[in-house]
Amino acid sequence: MEGTLARIAWRSIFRNRRRSAVIVASVAVGVAGAIFMNVFMWGMAEQMVASTVNSFLGEIQIHRNGFADNPVVGLTMDAPRPAIAAVERLDGMVRGYAPRVLTRGLAESATNASGVQIIGVDAARESTLTSVARRIVDGTFLTGRSSPRRKEVVIGDALAGKLGVGVGRKIVLVAQATGGEMGSDAFRVIGIFRMPSEDLNRTLVWVDLADAQNMLGIDGGLSEVMVMLRHEGDLTAAQDALARALGPAYEVRTWREASKAMVVLIQLFDVSTLIMMAIVFFAATFGIANTMLMAVFERTREFGILRALGTRPGALFRMVIYEAAFIGALGIAGGMLIIAILYVAGLGKGLDLSIFAQSLALFGTDAVIRPRLRPGLFAVSLAMAEAMTVLASMWPALRAARLQPADAIRRQ
Amino acid sequence: MNIVEVIGVEKVYRTDHVATQALRGVDLAIGAGEFTAIAGPSGSGKTTLLNLIGCLDLPTAGRITVAGRDVGQLSAAELSDLRRDRIGFVFQAYNLIPVLTARENVEFVMLLQRVPEKERAGRAEAILREVGLADYLDRRPTEMSGGQQQRVAVARAIASEPALVLADEPTANLDSTTGAALLDLMRSLNEEKGITFVFSTHDRMVMDRARRLVSLHDGRVAADEAR
Numbered sequence: 229m230e231g232t233l234a235r236i237a238w239r240s241i242f243r244n245r246r247r248s249a250v251i252v253a254s255v256a257v258g259v260a261g262a263i264f265m266n267v268f269m270w271g272m273a274e275q276m277v278a279s280t281v282n283s284f285l286g287e288i289q290i291h292r293n294g295f296a297d298n299p300v301v302g303l304t305m306d307a308p309r310p311a312i313a314a315v316e317r318l319d320g321m322v323r324g325y326a327p328r329v330l331t332r333g334l335a336e337s338a339t340n341a342s343g344v345q346i347i348g349v350d351a352a353r354e355s356t357l358t359s360v361a362r363r364i365v366d367g368t369f370l371t372g373r374s375s376p377r378r379k380e381v382v383i384g385d386a387l388a389g390k391l392g393v394g395v396g397r398k399i400v401l402v403a404q405a406t407g408g409e410m411g412s413d414a415f416r417v418i419g420i421f422r423m424p425s426e427d428l429n430r431t432l433v434w435v436d437l438a439d440a441q442n443m444l445g446i447d448g449g450l451s452e453v454m455v456m457l458r459h460e461g462d463l464t465a466a467q468d469a470l471a472r473a474l475g476p477a478y479e480v481r482t483w484r485e486a487s488k489a490m491v492v493l494i495q496l497f498d499v500s501t502l503i504m505m506a507i508v509f510f511a512a513t514f515g516i517a518n519t520m521l522m523a524v525f526e527r528t529r530e531f532g533i534l535r536a537l538g539t540r541p542g543a544l545f546r547m548v549i550y551e552a553a554f555i556g557a558l559g560i561a562g563g564m565l566i567i568a569i570l571y572v573a574g575l576g577k578g579l580d581l582s583i584f585a586q587s588l589a590l591f592g593t594d595a596v597i598r599p600r601l602r603p604g605l606f607a608v609s610l611a612m613a614e615a616m617t618v619l620a621s622m623w624p625a626l627r628a629a630r631l632q633p634a635d636a637i638r639r640q
Numbered sequence: 641m642n643i644v645e646v647i648g649v650e651k652v653y654r655t656d657h658v659a660t661q662a663l664r665g666v667d668l669a670i671g672a673g674e675f676t677a678i679a680g681p682s683g684s685g686k687t688t689l690l691n692l693i694g695c696l697d698l699p700t701a702g703r704i705t706v707a708g709r710d711v712g713q714l715s716a717a718e719l720s721d722l723r724r725d726r727i728g729f730v731f732q733a734y735n736l737i738p739v740l741t742a743r744e745n746v747e748f749v750m751l752l753q754r755v756p757e758k759e760r761a762g763r764a765e766a767i768l769r770e771v772g773l774a775d776y777l778d779r780r781p782t783e784m785s786g787g788q789q790q791r792v793a794v795a796r797a798i799a800s801e802p803a804l805v806l807a808d809e810p811t812a813n814l815d816s817t818t819g820a821a822l823l824d825l826m827r828s829l830n831e832e833k834g835i836t837f838v839f840s841t842h843d844r845m846v847m848d849r850a851r852r853l854v855s856l857h858d859g860r861v862a863a864d865e866a867r
Contacts, residue, residue, distance in 0.1 A: 232744070232751050239739035533735040536696055537796075538724020538752045540717065634697040637731070 233543060237550035241558075244523070248555065251519050255559020255617055258512045260566040262505040262609040267599035268579055269501045273494045274600045279424045280490055281483045282359040284347070284432060286326070286454035288467060289486055290315070293479045295451065296486070299330060301406055304449040305478075311453045314473040321462045321469075322455055326353040329440035330451040333403030335383070335433055337391035344387065344433045346401055348440020357456045360421050360434060367395035367419035374436035381415035384429030385422045393417055401433065406445040413443045501605065509612055513620035520552060520624040531628050532636025541629035548625035549618055556617030560610050575599065642705075643804050643836050644670035644693050649702030651688050651859075662688040664859040665702070670804065670838055675830045677839040677850035684856040686840040687808055693838065694727055694806045695719045707803045724752045728797030730807035734789040736781040742768060742792045743777040749800040767795045771825055787818035794826060804836035811843050823849050 241248045281287055289296070290311045295303040305311060308327065315325045329348035334341055351370035355361035361369035365385060374380040381399060383391075393399055397417050405411030415435060423429055441447060457466055463482050470480040484491050524531070531544055567575075578596040646668040653660045662685045670676060670693075678686045691697045692704055695711050704711045707726045711719060723729075728749075736745045746764040755763070768777055771791040781789050790810060797805045807826070811819030827849055829835050839846050847853055855863040 229751055229754075232748065235744075236737060236739055243739065529733075529735070530737065533729075533731065534737070535720070536694070536723060536729050537749050538720050540720055632697075634691045637696070637735075 229543065230546070233547040234550050234554075237547050238554050240523075240527075240551055241554055247519060247523070251516055251555050252558045252562055254512050254515050255556055255613060256562030256566060258508050258616075259560050259563025259609065259613045260570075261508050262613065263563065263567045263606065264570075265501050265504055266605050266609055267601050268597050269497050270602045270605065271578075271598045271600040273497045275424070275597065276493065277483070277490060279359075280487055283363070283423045283425065283428055284358060284360070285483045285486055286357070287457050287460075287463060287483055288455040288470065289481045289483075290453040290455065290470060290474065291451065291479050291481070293477055296479055296481060299332065299451070301331060301404055301444050301446060304329075304406075304444075304446045304451055305453075306446070306449045308448075308450040308453065311450075311474060311478060314470050315453060315455055317473065318466055318469055321457055321459070321466045323458045324353060324357045324456050326350060326357050326454045326456075327437060327450045328354075328452040328454055329437060329444065329446065329449070331403045331440070331444060333401055335387065335391060336400045336402065337393050337397070339392045340390055342387060342390050343431070344401070345431050346403055346433050346435060346440060348435050348437045350437050354434070357454070360423070360432075363421040363423050364419045365422045367417070369419050369421075370434060370436055371418070372436070374439055379413055379415045379439045380418045380436060382419040382421060382434040383417060384432055385420050386426055386429035387431070387433070388417070388420050390430070395420060401435070401443065403444060405443065409445065411443040411445060413439065415439070498605070502608070505609055505612055509616040513616045516552070516555075516617055516620035517623060520548070520621045521627070523551075524548060524624040524628045527628075528631060528636050531631050532633045532638075535631060535633040536637060544631075545625045545629040548621055548628050552618050552621030552625075553614065556614040559617065560613050563613070571599070641672055642669045643672050643674075643707060644668070644838070645703075645705045646689070646693065647703045649689075649692060649699045649704060651685070651692060651697070652700045662859055663692075663699070666856075666859070666861055668854060668861060668864075670836065672803075673830070673834045673836055674852055675827060675837050675850055676852040676854060677841050677847050678854045678856060679841055679847050680856035680862075681842065683858075685859040686842075686856050688859075689856065690806050690808050690838070690840040694729060695723050724749060725800065726803040728800060728802040728805040730790070730793045730797050730805060730810045732809040732812045734781065734786065734793050734813070736789055736792055736796070738781050741778045741780055742773060742784070742795075745781075745792055746795045746799045749796060753800060763799055764795075767799050768792070770829075771795045785818075786814055787822065790814060790818075790822055791825065794822070794829075798829060798833075798835055802835075804838060806838050806840075808840045809843070810839065811841070811846060816845065819843070819845055 292303045292305045315322060327350055331346050333344055333346045335344045351372040355369055369382055370380050388394060391399060395417055398414050399417060400412055400414050402410060402412040441449060457463060467480050467482050474480065534544060578598040580596050646666055649663055649666045651663040653662060666689060678689060680686050692699050693706065695706060698712060706722060709722060714722065743764050746767060747760050750760040750763065765777060768774060771794055773788060773791055776784060776788060811822060814822065823846060826837055830837050841847065851867050853865050853867060854861060
């Protein structure tokens with residue numbers, strides 16, 4: 229029975245090809261729009277995460293317990309060997325790790341001063357794991373040949389502008405050292421970077437690990453071991469393994485915990501994408517409902533005959549719903565075809581939003597947003613499209629099912 | 641044995657402002673194997689009577705039994721099932737399902753009756769051959785003439801092996817030659833298979849072929865003569 233109802237429903241789509249084409253097109257445009265929003269919003273979100281994770285944060289951070297909430301020199305890992313050993317034991321999951329000294333401080337030039345985040349790093353490890361070395365726009369990244377007479381520092385272009393310095397000029401870094409003393413040193417700017425995030429350009433300064441340790445008086449100590457993984461999917465497993473290995477004396481945080489604001493922003497992206505999709509589809513349902521109502525009205529007599537022959541109201545209801553479901557499926561296929569064509573035509577290379585480059589920088593993304601598909605949200609988009617099409621046909625289907633045979637047959 | 645019994649049936653159609661009495665106390669019995677025409681001018685109530693016998697509508701007063709069942713006591717679902725199993729319809733405007741082929745149209749009611757696929761296909765093909773449409777099995781209604789479509793409608797009506805076939809003005813949209821051929825077909829089905837036919841008509845051709853003629857006038861049986 230269902231097969232025949234489906235057959236009637238499918239063939240009925242082609243009774244009025246023009247009208248069916250209009251409904252299918254409206255669903256297709258809605259689906260294409262939803263997929264477009266999905267892939268580019270997620271592409272933007274991914275770039276934001278990548279910018280944050282790759283530029284500075286890393287995927288996992290190991291600290292002495294309490295450091296994240298109170299990043300003081302007193303919570304330095306004086307003997308960081310156990311943390312490094314635990315990371316090395318995760319060899320299969322880990323792409324690399326970088327020892328760091330982190331402290332808040334002040335950067336001063338002859339003309340200005342600015343609050344900064346000082347990061348002391350192993351230049352060789354850091355340059356393979358984070359993107360800062362590739363973001364140098366003037367000079368070079370840390371060479372690893374910093375000496376007491378020529379201490380190297382790399383700063384962001386925004387900070388350079390604020391301090392009025394360039395490559396070759398000197399700045400003084402000041403921070404809280406051990407024993408309540410203030411540590412300070414003069415550093416020569418050897419490189420200037422520019423990252424998508426203006427905030428990072430304004431606040432981060434990179435110095436050699438040993439120079440930072442000397443300045444703070446924490447000989448051999450580390451604030452953080454930053455870890456990057458081979459596969460993003462291993463994040464939770466790696467965190468769990470490290471936390472078990474290191475125990476309560478340490479805190480092991482993922483980037484999600486380190487940057488809750490980023491997580492909230494991505495959740496907002498997801499929610500706003502879903503809301504926009506829902507609005508697009510909801511608007512389309514009115515047109516679909518109206519058209520299906522017309523189609524049912526035109527076939528009133530036919531439905532009356534079907535009832536006269538003994539078809540139950542439920543079967544008529546299902547037949548109209550099947551027709552809507554087929555139209556939805558055709559619309560979805562059409563929408564995916566539109567996107568495929570656009571993708572091949574150039575959208576796959578990314579959406580160039582250079583005119584909004586400044587605003588995008590606030591989010592930490594590049595001017596070219598590359599599309600990224602998230603299977604879950606993609607499936608939700610398609611399901612939403614199909615559900616809306618079927619929902620739009622509920623009232624027409626109910627009308628068809630409620631027809632009285634004698635009245636319906638009398639209609640011309 | 642009577643297939644249909646109509647006892648004191650009245651039917652009033654009410655709208656917001658007007659009440660129209662279509663039937664005013666009709667008594668009628670249709671026996672098995674009859675070939676009966678219900679005739680009368682427009683507005684005499686013949687289509688209304690046919691609709692009531694066909695369980696497409698319910699009387700305002702009175703009682704109707706079809707195949708031994710009092711239709712006034714049945715739910716909408718039971719009426720639907722009664723139509724499916726016991727009554728075949730042939731309408732003036734053919735009313736085939738336009739997106740189904742002749743074979744699929746004839747199979748449709750058997751599908752509702754859950755007749756197995758092989759049996760359904762065999763019966764549909766046999767019946768379509770019987771009505772002279774062996775070469776039109778896979779044609780859609782739009783690919784057939786009016787007379788051919790009406791033959792498919794007759795085939796559909798008898799495929800479910802109903803107790804009776806109700807034909808409402810079946811020749812109204814056909815030319816005289818085609819109409820005559822259709823009537824002869826239905827007459828032969830009646831004589832050879834004993835299928836009961838009840839027509840609503842004002843077509844002389846139908847009235848002449850009927851073995852019983854019930855005349856309606858202003859919602860009442862004016863005459864009831866055997867031929």
